[in-house]
Amino acid sequence: MGRVRTIQRGGSRFYIHPERPEIKHPGVTSVISMLPKPFLMYWAAKMTAELAVDSLAFVEQMAERDRAGAIDYLKGASRRYTKVRADVGSQAHDLFERMIRGEAIGKVHPDLKPYRKHFADFLDAVNPRLERAEDVAWSDTHEYAGSFDAVLTVWLDDDGKPTPDRSGTPHLLMVDWKTSKDTYPDVALQMSAYAHADRIIAPDGSSEPMPEFDGAAVLHITPDAWAFKPVRVDGDVFAFFLALRSVFTWDRQVSKEVIGRAIAKSEGQLTTGTQRRAK
Template sequence: MVSRYVGPIRRVNRGRGHSYVDANGAKVPGVTTLLGDGVPKPALMDWGPRVTAEYAVDHWDELGKLTPSARLEKLKKARYADRDAAANKGTRVHTLAEQLVAGKTVAVPDDLAGHVESYVAFLDQWDPQPLLVEFVVMSHRHGYAGTGDLAAYFDPQLLLDCGLAGDDPALQALLQGLADNGELALVILDVKTSRSGIFGETALQLAGYRFADVYVDEDGAEQPMPEFHLALALHIRADGYDLFPMTAGRDQHRELLYVREVGQFVTDHSRSYVGPPLSSPAHTKPRRLEVATDDRAKEGQPA
């Protein structure tokens, strides 16, 4: 397998953001970046105006004391403050979840108490046995990296009893076979804390992680990616949680690669497909357009 990147891949954290680089410092695209560039988000078209309007109503008196230019700047930045606050909360919940699943004791801030209680309830009720937590993955074959939230073993009988297989006979047979043999189901799981919940693109995200070539171990070395039986998405809220089965197979991985191509068109190629305007032919002279009117029009009557 030929790769344009040199392992091991590592994650570089910068404030609230992060990126991935190879051993030579070359930047590696991340799965969430591929999705952000290539998947339309119609909900964001409503979200921006809504958040701005809510900010204006909540800060009406304060805004009224500002100059028009300062007022405009405040309103421009309102949606980003809301976005950053949500992202910061999500990062903090993920950090605490990583410690909790490892069995560590954590100090819980008051504003995250509900989310932590929900995550503890998930751990108590499903008892996942962690294999990998917050782990970097790399697809040398397709040239992308990412960070998985959790790879863990689940009781297949518990999954069956709670209706995970649904009407899928193949998945039912797989889980029943594992249960009959006393084996556990290896699951790749993504944790979401957003108010909006789980979207279909999470399936593409999980497929990208699931079918990566390697993961990076605690020593920074690349190891072969384990084979997962299925994928789940966990939506953590202050008032509880929901666990969703996700269709994240080879078809969804192929769709992720299609999304990458669309994103590359949007970010890299689209402008280059339009050439510069042509010069006008030198041998022609511009003509002056004259509007012909009849006598009635000149006299102010309809033509």
């Protein structure tokens, strides 16, 4: 069996069926991108303004030599920041997977040291058992897919607190690692999509039904602290994700088909005989 591959199309990620390449489902995060986020416009403007003020002399010199280049430099402020943060997040996710699999970790980049320490603290405080990591959640029913971070068994007491000696009741959780500035509500949409998918597809292309989960949680790690937080992934939350899935189809497909060719239109500006003879 083949593995699940991904492609980028129109700014969205699509997952290709391992056995039927004609089937391409949008990624969970691409579906969630249909959520309106007007604050991003103001954040991007603020990033550009701060860069302009903080490097005024440099921008002025650049503009004298290359006005278009100076504009591109300022315009790319938010994009460059996002890329740096995404790179750190990807490296941290790779580190977390290696650690939870029990791999010996040597030296890491200084930027990753606090993440390594906090993840080690999490492992000591919670002592989860890894069931799956970085596999693909695939929905045949609703036509989406996505790579989840981990499925863990966590032992909890009657108050819902972890028991690192595993004396509590075992709970199967869909778990996501986050290294962003904060945890945001749309993580519930993301994790509900994973938990309600039809099956899990492993890297070798083998497939098995998605298990029944006792819940979900997000491990939020920053350079300063970590927190393990429960996340709702019930049917009500999943219904909102499905609404976005419909919006995705509208945005990427149906909206491009609803307006037909003109059946009548103006003939353009009249050309007089005098104008024709003057040519």
